[in-house]
Amino acid sequence: MQQGIRVRVGAVIMRNNAIVLVEYDDDKSGRHFNVPGGGVNEGESLHDALRREILEETCMEVDVGRLLLVWEYVPPREANKYGPRHEIGLVFLCQPHAGSEPRLPEVPDENQIDARWVSLEDLPHVPLLPQVGERLLTTLHMAQQEDIFYQGLL
Numbered sequence: 001m002q003q004g005i006r007v008r009v010g011a012v013i014m015r016n017n018a019i020v021l022v023e024y025d026d027d028k029s030g031r032h033f034n035v036p037g038g039g040v041n042e043g044e045s046l047h048d049a050l051r052r053e054i055l056e057e058t059c060m061e062v063d064v065g066r067l068l069l070v071w072e073y074v075p076p077r078e079a080n081k082y083g084p085r086h087e088i089g090l091v092f093l094c095q096p097h098a099g100s101e102p103r104l105p106e107v108p109d110e111n112q113i114d115a116r117w118v119s120l121e122d123l124p125h126v127p128l129l130p131q132v133g134e135r136l137l138t139t140l141h142m143a144q145q146e147d148i149f150y151q152g153l154l
Contacts (some may be wrong), residue, residue: 009050010037010091012136013062013102015117019136020102021126022057023114032127035091035136036060036115046149050092058102058115062094066147068139071130082129089130092149093140 013020021033040049069091102115
């Protein structure tokens with residue numbers, strides 16, 4: 001059994017009242033969406049991991065902005081629905097580079113079927129995992145905040 005907490009990063013890539021989501025279809029969760037992102041490798045910064053994961057899943061290049069949301073998955077609380085590994089996720093607001101558009105990579109993740117723009121008004125109706133759509137909308141509509149994430153030595 002794996003020990004420790006797995007750190008994951010995710011991106012809310014915004015443009016014209018829409019965000020980029022990655023679409024999956026698998027036996028376990030069915031058709032669903034995730035914000036682009038994934039696990040942080042040992043020795044990799046959160047921002048570097050996020051840029052790598054976004055490029056791998058959407059073929060996009062982005063600038064990483066402020067921290068929007070932190071979520072936690074504790075397996076016993078969820079009857080191990082998404083596996084036995086305790087996870088913490090950090091979701092950052094990102095801006096796409098000029099001309100960068102989401103598309104399915106040549107070698108997508110297993111069960112990945114698309115990467116595309118989804119309007120913010122459609123977000124509450126999208127099967128998003130983890131189920132943070134409403135919280136993201138609330139956070140995005142709040143006044144611009146200073147980034148609370150500090151990258152460096154404490």
